[in-house]
Amino acid sequence: MDIISENRCFGGVQGVYGHRSKATGTDMTFGLFLPAEAADGPVPVLWYLSGLTCTHANAMEKAGAQGWAAEQGIAVIFPDTSPRGENVANDAAYDLGQGAGFYVDATEAPWAPHFAMESYIMQDLPSTVFDAFALDPNAQAITGHSMGGHGALTLAMKHPGRFRSVSAFAPICNPAASDWGQKQLGAYLGENADFEAHDASHLMRTDGLDVPLLIDTGTNDQFGDLLKTEAMASAVATRRAEATLRLQKGYDHSYFFVSSFMEDHMTFHSEALYA
Numbered sequence: 569m570d571i572i573s574e575n576r577c578f579g580g581v582q583g584v585y586g587h588r589s590k591a592t593g594t595d596m597t598f599g600l601f602l603p604a605e606a607a608d609g610p611v612p613v614l615w616y617l618s619g620l621t622c623t624h625a626n627a628m629e630k631a632g633a634q635g636w637a638a639e640q641g642i643a644v645i646f647p648d649t650s651p652r653g654e655n656v657a658n659d660a661a662y663d664l665g666q667g668a669g670f671y672v673d674a675t676e677a678p679w680a681p682h683f684a685m686e687s688y689i690m691q692d693l694p695s696t697v698f699d700a701f702a703l704d705p706n707a708q709a710i711t712g713h714s715m716g717g718h719g720a721l722t723l724a725m726k727h728p729g730r731f732r733s734v735s736a737f738a739p740i741c742n743p744a745a746s747d748w749g750q751k752q753l754g755a756y757l758g759e760n761a762d763f764e765a766h767d768a769s770h771l772m773r774t775d776g777l778d779v780p781l782l783i784d785t786g787t788n789d790q791f792g793d794l795l796k797t798e799a800m801a802s803a804v805a806t807r808r809a810e811a812t813l814r815l816q817k818g819y820d821h822s823y824f825f826v827s828s829f830m831e832d833h834m835t836f837h838s839e840a841l842y843a
């Protein structure tokens with residue numbers, strides 16, 4: 569693992585690191601905020617999965633997570649959203665290919681050789697970070713924004729027992745029925761794949777979630793039709809799952825929205841991580 573940068577931040581360290589990923593077969597970059605408490609022993613971890621067009625840097629620089637994480641003594645990991653490089657498949661559209669990994673393992677050409685973001689987030693990056701840093705693998709939570717909200721919700725439901733709490737900012741809730749989902753799942757997994765196996769609303773309805781859930785979405789979200797929040801609300805009600813779904817008046821899809829509710833999400837995760 570290579571240190572790309574380390575900066576003092578809210579009494580802890582905001583680092584950016586590079587490593588070779590077995591899952592993607594590429595070099596990957598991630599951000600990690602370590603609170604001061606990590607100097608004394610392993611600390612709880614919040615995974616933050618970012619959205620379309622993002623690298624590790626967008627949320628690290630704009631979500632305003634570090635101050636609240638420092639207050640709660642929680643580390644935050646900011647992974648990249650896809651493999652990258654000249655030899656990695658890409659597409660001219662902003663919502664497919666590099667920057668748009670959708671947190672699944674591709675099976676179809678030309679994506680299959682490198683686009684393995686579910687394995688990267690669930691196995692590969694954890695083995696790197698838990699080996700190298702003072703992080704507690706028994707105290708993990710996950711959140712994300714938009715495509716990353718889809719990632720947080722689906723990975724938590726596909727891997728019960730891994731995370732103590734789940735939250736999302738403006739998540740894509742029903743990708744099997746949205747242009748943010750059908751296009752990408754069709755490309756990465758094949759048009760005949762079972763898209764619902766990667767659909768948070770479907771997974772909520774069929775399998776449920778056994779940990780607390782918090783979702784915030786803005787009433788002025790410019791991508792609101794693509795998110796399909798109503799599908800998740802219906803699934804949560806059908807399942808009678810423990811969940812808080814909030815529609816925040818006047819907020820859009822931007823990081824101004826994410827940063828406005830970061831304190832709430834960090835407090836929500838802290839309650840589960842320190843329970």
Ligand SMILES: N[C@@H](CCC(=O)N[C@@H](CSC=O)C(=O)NCC(=O)O)C(=O)O
Nearest residue numbers: 619620621622626662713714715716823
């Ligand atoms: N056409 C826009 C769309 C990209 C965009 O809004 N991306 C969001 C995530 S959307 C769902 O996953 C984002 O987080 N952008 C990065 C940021 O720093 O705001 C465009 O290309 O800008």
